[in-house]
Amino acid sequence: MSRNAEVAALFEEFADRLEADGVEYKPNVYRRAADNIRAHGRPIEGLAAEGKETVEEIDGVGDAISSKVVEYFETGEIAELVELRDEMPVDIQALTGVEGVGPKTVGTLYETLGITTLDELEAAAEAGEIREVKGFGPKTEENILSNVAFARRAQERARLGDARPLADDVLELLRGEAAASQVEVAGSIRRWRDTIGDVDVLVASDDADAVVEAFTGWDGVSTVIESGPEKASVRANGVRIDLRVVVPSEYGAALQYFTGSKNHNLKLRNVAIRRDLKMNEYGVFDVSDVDDPDAGQRVGERVAGETEESMYAALDLPLVPPELREDTGEVEAASEGDLPELLESGDVRGDLHTHTNWSDGRNSPEEMVAAAEARGYDYYAVTDHATGPGMVGGVGLDDDELREQMDALREVAADAELELLHGVEANIGAEGDIPTSDDVLAELDVVVASPHAALDQDPDAATDRLVRAVEHPAVDILGHPTGRLINDRAGLDIDVRRVAEAAAEHDVALEINSDPARLDLHGGPAKTAVEAGAAIAVDTDAHRPDTLGYVRYGVHTARRGWCEPADVVNAWALSDLRSFLH
Known part of the structure; x- marks a missing residue:
């Protein structure tokens, strides 16, 4: 099992602690390195064994970070990170898991109130102490208090996208064991729920001892919780994995x-x-x-x-x-013989929501198109962010930049083996308005409209907002409709049926955003949307070539929503898709 995710998490913690300490610029360097380490194709431990120069082959990893990677594998810790933990002994992961509490807030609350844990944060909010801190107030305190409860619930379940790669590693391990005749995951992870309590693995074998020994001896295990003749439980990457071995006749x-x-x-x-x-x-x-x-x-x-x-x-x-x-x-x-013929991965013909380095993506349009071609897609849309609410740091493109990108993408399209569509991810304002000009939107092949800010509206206002957005004549897809981030942000509480009915009336597809941090819409609302007559778009929101692979999560989420290929616009032939797009 690769330890890339483990090392990436360390540098994410590094970034958070530096930011909490008031350091500028450097945290973003560490976050970029963490992203690239997590996505790198080779195991980081192998690179470290070859030396720091090999580690530096990873984009965004220079001398300082590569030295820390090698140090970690040689000593089991990074001295500078240990010092940061000692200087500010806060549970940074738990505290920043509360929506509205970023690293800078953690630093401020530690310096002013000595808050180090989720319990202390909750107690301070209940006592009215946070509102007295400069820069805070009653509303901020109220939001923190309500979001702490959400964060506590989130701590009990892992995101599917964090657990599934781990489960795949276990499956690969046990399927390689001669004693195991059949191996599969069970429980909520097999049903592809968006969060899971633990990973359940089932094995058919006449030699349970050999299977249990291989499982508990796996190098990805951090702790063996229990081990018996037919069952064992371990912890790996913070996730509990339960093994059960049964005889083949009862598998x-x-x-x-x-x-x-x-x-x-x-x-x-x-x-x-x-x-x-x-x-x-x-x-x-x-x-x-x-x-x-x-x-x-x-x-x-x-x-x-x-x-x-x-x-x-x-x-x-x-x-x-x-x-x-x-x-x-x-x-x-x-x-009644009426089960749906569910969407399969092979039914997906293209991706209609992706990003490049023209906005906040990591790679050029050429690189993203090449990755889409490698997946065998018939068509592919570049939909970089437009300016608007929720876009900070110059991420979004203005009207002139979108027109400039049109010219650039025509050149890319000339050499592409698939149909390259030029689109945009436009922002939905708090009242449902689309800030990008109508003239520019009319020139684009596909318009994805998404909410990125004002995600705490009451249900009626949130629903009205999205209905107004899908009524816009240029909008083709309603992107990540609730704006949720699993275990981090609840997002908009909307009347899905009412939004879906409006979308059906105006030929707008509702998105299942395949990013495992989102899965938005998720299964139940997707089923409601299809029942209301709306079309679905299963997109990845990819920001790097490897994240085009997130489509697997979107497909299984669509299956949880009872979606058939006919329900999913990017499972259609290009001619049918073009007829649907405005």
């Missing part, structure tokens, strides 16, 4: 049971009972001739259990895709 039953959800399984058990069957983690059993079906877990004649398909077939049902197993009508649809 399908266990996989179905531990995938869940609980409500889905309860619905299936009720179907089984009506058929004189008993369904559990060991199989499906015919108990029609059993006096007491509750006498044990394996009573009666086993009629299914080796495969998941057999478990559903025993109930005269087709296999229900894991993403649908939330008791939102999937069992009824399966019984």
